[in-house]
Amino acid sequence: MCNECSEMNERIDRLKGKLIVSCQALPHEPLHSSFIMGRMALAAAEGGAYGIRANTKEDILEIRSQVDLPIIGIVKRGYEKSNVYITPTMREVEELAEAGPEIIAADATGAVRPGGVALSEFFCQVKKKYPRQLLMADCSTVEEALYADRLGFDFIGTTMVGYTPQSRGDRIEGNDFEIIKRILDKAKHRVIAEGNIDTPEKAVRVLELGVFSVVVGSIITRPQIITRRFTDAIEGIELENFNIKQG
Amino acid sequence: MCNECSEMNERIDRLKGKLIVSCQALPHEPLHSSFIMGRMALAAAEGGAYGIRANTKEDILEIRSQVDLPIIGIVKRGYEKSNVYITPTMREVEELAEAGPEIIAADATGAVRPGGVALSEFFCQVKKKYPRQLLMADCSTVEEALYADRLGFDFIGTTMVGYTPQSRGDRIEGNDFEIIKRILDKAKHRVIAEGNIDTPEKAVRVLELGVFSVVVGSIITRPQIITRRFTDAIEGIELENFNIKQG
Numbered sequence: 001m002c003n004e005c006s007e008m009n010e011r012i013d014r015l016k017g018k019l020i021v022s023c024q025a026l027p028h029e030p031l032h033s034s035f036i037m038g039r040m041a042l043a044a045a046e047g048g049a050y051g052i053r054a055n056t057k058e059d060i061l062e063i064r065s066q067v068d069l070p071i072i073g074i075v076k077r078g079y080e081k082s083n084v085y086i087t088p089t090m091r092e093v094e095e096l097a098e099a100g101p102e103i104i105a106a107d108a109t110g111a112v113r114p115g116g117v118a119l120s121e122f123f124c125q126v127k128k129k130y131p132r133q134l135l136m137a138d139c140s141t142v143e144e145a146l147y148a149d150r151l152g153f154d155f156i157g158t159t160m161v162g163y164t165p166q167s168r169g170d171r172i173e174g175n176d177f178e179i180i181k182r183i184l185d186k187a188k189h190r191v192i193a194e195g196n197i198d199t200p201e202k203a204v205r206v207l208e209l210g211v212f213s214v215v216v217g218s219i220i221t222r223p224q225i226i227t228r229r230f231t232d233a234i235e236g237i238e239l240e241n242f243n244i245k246q247g
Numbered sequence: 248m249c250n251e252c253s254e255m256n257e258r259i260d261r262l263k264g265k266l267i268v269s270c271q272a273l274p275h276e277p278l279h280s281s282f283i284m285g286r287m288a289l290a291a292a293e294g295g296a297y298g299i300r301a302n303t304k305e306d307i308l309e310i311r312s313q314v315d316l317p318i319i320g321i322v323k324r325g326y327e328k329s330n331v332y333i334t335p336t337m338r339e340v341e342e343l344a345e346a347g348p349e350i351i352a353a354d355a356t357g358a359v360r361p362g363g364v365a366l367s368e369f370f371c372q373v374k375k376k377y378p379r380q381l382l383m384a385d386c387s388t389v390e391e392a393l394y395a396d397r398l399g400f401d402f403i404g405t406t407m408v409g410y411t412p413q414s415r416g417d418r419i420e421g422n423d424f425e426i427i428k429r430i431l432d433k434a435k436h437r438v439i440a441e442g443n444i445d446t447p448e449k450a451v452r453v454l455e456l457g458v459f460s461v462v463v464g465s466i467i468t469r470p471q472i473i474t475r476r477f478t479d480a481i482e483g484i485e486l487e488n489f490n491i492k493q494g
Contacts, residue, residue, distance in 0.1 A: 019477050021470075030290040036283055040470055043277040047474025048482075200480030207481060214481075220473045223268075223287055227294025227467055230266050233447030234454060234461075235295075 005132065011070050011102060012134065015213045018050035019203065020072065020192070022217030023063065026055070030224055038062035040221050045069055053105070053194075053215050060099035072136055072215070073101030079114035086138050086159070088113050093126050097133070103155060108137030108148040109164050123151050136192060140167035142182045149187040155212070156187050159194040172196045177209055184210045252379065258317050258349060259381065262460045265297035266450065267319065267439070269464030270310065273302070277471060285309035287468050292316055300352070300441075300462050307346035319383055319462070320348030326361035333385050333406070335360050340373050344380070350402060355384030355395040356411050370398050383439060387414035389429045396434040402459070403434050406441040419443045424456055431457050 021044035025031035031040070034056075041052045041063040053072040054060050060073050075092035078085050087093060087106035096104050104126070108119055117125075126135060137148030140160035149156050161172045161179055172179060172195050184191055193206035194215035203214045218225040268291035272278040278287070281303075288299045288310040300319040301307050307320050322339035325332050334340060334353035343351050351373070355366055364372075373382060384395030387407035396403050408419045408426055419426060419442050430438055437459035444450050445466040453461050465472040 017481070019474070019481055021474055030286050030293055031283075033282075033286065035280075036278075036286060039277050039280065039283060043470040044474050046277055047471040048478030049474050200477045203477050204480050204484055208484065216477055220470050220477070223290040223467050224294040226473075227266070227268055227291050227296050230447045230450050230463055230467070231295030233451050234264070234266055237451055237455065 008102065008132075008134075015051050015070060017207055018213055019048065020051035020053055020213055020215045021047075021049040021220055022053040022194075022215050023059070023221050024053070024055040024076075024217065025222070026076065029222070031222070034058045034062040038066040041069070042066045044220065047220075051213065053217070054101070057095045057099040060096070060101055064099070070103070071101040072103040072105050073099060074105045074138075081112075082114045083111045083164075084109070084113045089115070089117070089122070090125050090129070093130070097130055103134045103136050105136035105138050105155075105157060105159070107160070108144055108153065109140045109160050109166075110144050110147070111164065119148070120151055123153070127152070138194075140164040141170075142179055145183040145191075146186050149189050153189060155190050155192050156183060157192045157194045157215070158183070159215075161195050163195075173202055173205075177206055180206055180209055180211060255349065255379075255381075262298050262317060264454055265460055266295065267298035267300055267460055267462045268294075268296040268467055269300040269441075269462050270306070270468050271300070271302040271323075271464065272469070273323065276469070278469070281305045281309040285313040288316070289313045291467065294467075298460065300464070301348070304342045304346040307343070307348055311346070317350070318348040319350040319352050320346060321352045321385075329361045330358045330411075331356070331360045336362070336364070336369070337372050337376070340377070340380075344377055350381045350383050352383035352385050352402075352404060352406070354407070355391055355398075355400065356387045356407050356413075357391050357394070358411065366395070367398055370400070374399070385441075387411040388417075389426055392430040392438075393433050396436050400436060402437050402439050403430060404439045404441045404462070405430070406462075408442050410442075420449055420452075424453055427453055427456055427458060 023037045023040040037059045045067040051070045054063050055074050055076050073096045074087050075095055076085050084107040134154045136155035136157050137153035138157050138159035139145040145156045161167050162170050190212035192213050193211040197203050197216050198219040206214050270284045270287040284306045292314045298317045299310055301310050302321050302323050320343045321334050322342055323332050331354040381401045383402035383404050384400035385404050385406035386392040392403045408414050409417050439460050440453035440458040441462035444463050450461045
């Protein structure tokens with residue numbers, strides 16, 4: 001193994017049993033800004049995160065300027081006639097390659113990619129052009145995870161569980177994380193838990209079950225979502241029951 | 248009552264039974280930036296917050312440009328020979344007045360202010376120069392709260408509970424929020440719960456008990472603190488117990 005690969009392996013090994021924080025804000029979100037995402041990543045690092053997941057080349061470059069942590073990079077982009085929006089085509093892979101994230105993640109749900117490209121074909125295109133690039137598969141079912149594992153993805157993620165028609169109603173934490181257990185039981189590659197991990201207890205549990213690393217996002221880096229947890233709870237109680245002092 | 252006062256009252260009344268989000272990042276914090284705090288406030292508004300608490304004139308002006316919500320303004324500044332750092336002197340009040348927050352909050356813990364000024368003297372100075380300015384007292388004990396209430400503060404806050412020598416070890420949620428119950432029992436002015444309200448359940452409970460409004464901060468707007476909740480939990484488990492797939 002060359003020095004470069006050996007150093008990369010060391011960087012990745014440090015993620016073992018640790019937290020990765022997803023720092024993303026899409027154009028319609030209040031924190032949309034590469035500057036803010038860089039500072040978010042800095043906050044995550046200060047809080048003890050070992051890795052960052054980020055969207056777009058611009059955000060990744062800014063995050064690189066703020067923290068020295070391994071990055072899982074994606075580009076979210078919508079195309080007509082395809083439901084795949086996480087790194088759907090080679091165009092997004094090439095953009096990411098310019099920023100050089102340690103891992104590139106892509107949709108691996110089996111939905112048809114833009115241009116009618118199958119997942120296996122996309123995987124081969126990426127590996128041909130970037131043979132050393134580590135790849136993570138964002139899957140929504142056990143079957144998809146095991147297919148991505150057979151294709152040779154380096155990391156198998158549960159990112160899309162509950163977000164595809166074939167996984168509708170599935171919850172990552174259902175039946176004590178049964179989906180993750182079933183993937184761990186059969187997959188040869190490292191499994192990364194991602195999606196709806198919104199409490200420290202859930203993060204601990206998936207690590208206990210044997211995932212390599214756990215990604216936590218919105219509950220840390222989307223203040224509008226966290227605020228909503230509070231306001232939903234407050235709206236849920238009847239104001240008439242309050243005995244508010246009017247001063 | 249003049250139209251201006253009537254409109255102000257209406258703005259303030261809207262806070263009744265609602266969530267105020269504190270958007271602060273001090274100079275040593277990763278999100279320190281008025282730009283970011285403005286976007287944070289926007290996120291809080293999107294998440295259903297009815298008010299914002301903010302630090303410094305600069306942050307308040309930026310937040311005003313992003314959201315139309317009532318603001319509780321403070322200036323945190325340290326002085327020699329005084330432990331008071333939340334709006335300690337008239338200098339900070341004058342700075343805040345330039346930004347015009349609906350409410351100005353200040354330390355009301357009874358600690359000696361810079362220059363040996365007592366709380367009652369400070370209160371009179373502010374009311375003399377800004378007779379219509381609504382004021383919130385940041386207190387650490389029931390006694391302080393009731394003293395501030397007698398002085399005439401418009402809002403009585405529990406911000407400092409646990410953060411002064413005389414409240415060391417006290418927790419706002421202790422004995423089902425006993426401190427808040429005791430303040431509510433005697434105070435004539437509106438009570439605002441603030442400090443360590445870090446779950447939706449706690450926010451709901453203090454509203455049920457009868458506080459006018461509840462301020463939530465770090466668990467929404469300090470990602471380094473939220474990240475630490477996860478990493479502390481993860482560090483707390485023995486890695487040897489994991490059965491991590493190495494791929």
